Amino acid sequence: MSETKTIRIGAVGISGRGSGMLNLLLQIPGVVCPAVCDKVPERAARGLEIVKKSKSYTGYEVHSYLDYKELLAKEKLDALVIFTTWITHSRIAVAAMNAGLNVAFEVGGAASIEECWELVHTSERTGKFCMLLENCCYDRKEMALFHMVKQGLFGEVVHCEGGYRHDLRDEISLGRENIHGRLYNFQNRNGELYPTHQLGPISKVLGINRGNRMLSLVSMASKSRGLNEWIKNNKGEDYDLYGYDFAEGDVVTTIIKCAHGETITLTHDCCLPRPYSRNYMIQGTKGCFMEISDRNALLVMDGVTKSTHEWEHFDEHIEKFDHPLWSKYTKDGVKAGHGGMDYLVLSAFVEAAKDNLAPPIDVYDTAAWMAVTCLSEQSVAMGGMPVPIPDFTNGMWIDREPYRRGVYCLEEVCDDFFTDQAEGE
Numbered sequence: 001m002s003e004t005k006t007i008r009i010g011a012v013g014i015s016g017r018g019s020g021m022l023n024l025l026l027q028i029p030g031v032v033c034p035a036v037c038d039k040v041p042e043r044a045a046r047g048l049e050i051v052k053k054s055k056s057y058t059g060y061e062v063h064s065y066l067d068y069k070e071l072l073a074k075e076k077l078d079a080l081v082i083f084t085t086w087i088t089h090s091r092i093a094v095a096a097m098n099a100g101l102n103v104a105f106e107v108g109g110a111a112s113i114e115e116c117w118e119l120v121h122t123s124e125r126t127g128k129f130c131m132l133l134e135n136c137c138y139d140r141k142e143m144a145l146f147h148m149v150k151q152g153l154f155g156e157v158v159h160c161e162g163g164y165r166h167d168l169r170d171e172i173s174l175g176r177e178n179i180h181g182r183l184y185n186f187q188n189r190n191g192e193l194y195p196t197h198q199l200g201p202i203s204k205v206l207g208i209n210r211g212n213r214m215l216s217l218v219s220m221a222s223k224s225r226g227l228n229e230w231i232k233n234n235k236g237e238d239y240d241l242y243g244y245d246f247a248e249g250d251v252v253t254t255i256i257k258c259a260h261g262e263t264i265t266l267t268h269d270c271c272l273p274r275p276y277s278r279n280y281m282i283q284g285t286k287g288c289f290m291e292i293s294d295r296n297a298l299l300v301m302d303g304v305t306k307s308t309h310e311w312e313h314f315d316e317h318i319e320k321f322d323h324p325l326w327s328k329y330t331k332d333g334v335k336a337g338h339g340g341m342d343y344l345v346l347s348a349f350v351e352a353a354k355d356n357l358a359p360p361i362d363v364y365d366t367a368a369w370m371a372v373t374c375l376s377e378q379s380v381a382m383g384g385m386p387v388p389i390p391d392f393t394n395g396m397w398i399d400r401e402p403y404r405r406g407v408y409c410l411e412e413v414c415d416d417f418f419t420d421q422a423e424g425e
């Protein structure tokens with residue numbers, strides 16, 4: 001990436017996530033942020049402060065907005081990053097692409113298939129890209145596993161699993177007090193509300209949208225008890241949400257079938273006590289990786305572990321399989337943000353946006369991964385009936401234009417971009 005080239009990026013949604021991401025974004029060489037926006041005035045003001053206090057700030061004019069449409073109308077930008085609530089990402093992204101900007105937004109699921117198609121059609125019509133900021137695609141563990149898959153160490157991959165298993169009972173329940181968007185979703189929707197943290201890396205392992213696609217899914221939801229128990233114990237009987245009939249089941253399980261026969265199981269689990277885990281699992285004809293918790297992952301693999309009947313700790317093996325991006329990153333100094341992956345996903349976006357190049361997570365990936373949410377809601381509503389998953393590439397998945405190779409590529413490990421000579425260029 002040309003470090004000297006400047007790019008003007010606006011940021012919308014400056015709550016907890018937006019503040020952290022804006023801070024990181026401003027550490028990427030060449031990034032200038034002349035406009036920030038949040039509909040909550042203190043948060044818009046906080047955005048202004050983050051920009052002005054950043055080390056890279058050179059005294060340029062920065063404006064804050066309460067309305068993203070006004071921001072788009074008044075500012076001359078190259079790109080927009082969106083850290084707002086799930087149901088607002090797409091509409092802001094569509095408006096930004098229509099205004100001629102490349103766009104990236106935080107993870108979340110779609111409310112409708114129409115929303116996903118609108119992203120695809122707007123990106124195709126405007127020539128502007130739309131990238132889901134799925135940071136987990138750039139986690140060290142996920143990248144090492146991708147590297148291993150590409151080296152054929154798993155053999156043929158047959159089944160993958162993953163989940164978003166995160167005890168968020170306080171964050172969800174106190175949504176109104178903290179102006180945080182999850183609560184309304186859990187009150188009103190029942191499905192796989194947050195599929196992409198593990199579906200993103202799994203899709204890249206399985207070549208989804210490039211030679212493979214997701215065909216259909218089934219979803220089932222458990223009963224909902226966890227939030228009620230938390231509210232009873234922490235807020236008491238006088239709290240207005242005491243005894244509320246939450247729509248979202250505590251554990252939602254989704255199984256996806258792919259065109260080449262693979263299956264994917266996703267678990268959404270945010271309302272019961274448990275340590276954080278994305279429970280990643282990859283099973284192939286030569287080996288199996290299984291994440292028990294964030295700090296405990298296991299491996300068996302022909303020719304790598306002593307036996308395929310005894311687990312070994314993945315930590316003992318990761319260094320030899322590190323993705324070259326992570327070897328370089330570790331050498332250069334890992335930046336904060338979920339163990340370093342946040343900086344990498346933002347860097348991947350900036351690299352593509354600076355030169356209007358294809359991003360490593362494109363609008364087809366974004367649409368397909370997000371669509372799982374509204375489709376799982378439909379399946380749950382119909383007692384677990386199978387639901388077809390649209391092909392957002394419109395047939396092109398069997399013969400796509402070549403992907404762009406590079407350091408942030410998620411289709412292939414491009415070793416040649418990491419040689420000393422390539423780095424010196």
Ligand SMILES: NC(=O)c1ccc[n+]([C@@H]2O[C@H](COP(=O)([O-])OP(=O)(O)OC[C@H]3O[C@@H](n4cnc5c(N)ncnc54)[C@H](O)[C@@H]3O)[C@@H](O)[C@H]2O)c1
Nearest residue numbers: 013015016017018038039083084085088106107108180181
């Ligand atoms: N990738 C990750 O690891 C990770 C981690 C945390 C959160 N997230 C995602 O980041 C996003 C934001 O998370 P959060 O916890 O900060 O959410 P939040 O609900 O606390 O904040 C959303 C912010 O967007 C603002 N907003 C909503 N609609 C707006 C509009 N139309 N115009 C301007 N501002 C608007 C709200 O006022 C609020 O400040 C979510 O999609 C969340 O799922 C991702």
